[in-house]
Amino acid sequence: MDDEIRTAAEAFEADAMPRVHEVHSDPSSRNACDQEIPQSVKDKPVTQKSPAQWAYERVVLYLKNFEEQLDNEHEVAMGFTGTEAGVLRIEGMGYFDPDIVTFYGADQSGGRTQLIQHVSQLNVVLRALPKMVQNAAPNRIGFRLVEDLEKSGDDPA
Template sequence: MDSEIQTSAEAYEGDALPRLREVHSDPDRKGCDDIVLPEKMKTSVKTKSPAQWAYERIILYIKNFEEQLDNEHEVAMGFTGGNTGILKIEGMGYFDPDIVTFYGTDQNGIKTQLIQHVSQLTVMLRALPKQVDQAEPNRIGFRLAQELNGDET
């Protein structure tokens, strides 16, 4: 039990800061709670729209998922709630206050975009074999995380 005394302002701010906890059956598996939060995520969640907050957290999950992939696989997203297939994630964004969007291609190579309201947001990450003619796999999570660290390129 923490015996540190907090002012009401510190308690209020602490309640608004992001918290994350994961437990896995493999104790050596790296979870998102093992990473240091990027600077843009260390601010109060009360200053962000639901769309921005969902966008930032999904970036961390995508990056963590990619870190566990070999060089023969890339991250893709499986759709839930129907037989609509998968989307190879090539981009991601949000539109305040409550829309998150994913850009990519489906399993047939057709350009695809998913637009989702945050109240309906369910994302399933999948490992998809990379293109045969591609030397290195695409790592969208690493590019997205650069923005969260303030390295906008």
């Protein structure tokens, strides 16, 4: 807490702004809080977003942060908890208001896969997997999703 005096409008605006805090054992590790938050995410107060939109926007920022730490031989995938389904190589992501988040992709054998999850059950394990095609550039879905947030302004889906 600081001694700075704020107007009611400034306090309300600060309360509506997204906040993130992370600490890692390696101080040089890149955190999601190091991500530039797209203006469209900041423009709409959290109180005006559905749980699905708010979860989607934050997972997008975590995806991009994770991808920025990968080499050109790996792509992002997500592991499943409590199931034998394995992993999903993330190729797309979306939400369905008010409370559904979905991930599109492929499993380790290349089979089309989609996860549809209620935001109250959302937990995402990001994993680095070797690229599917050795000579192709790695797929960077997090970067494309952030670009979509930046250009969409009002509705990232």
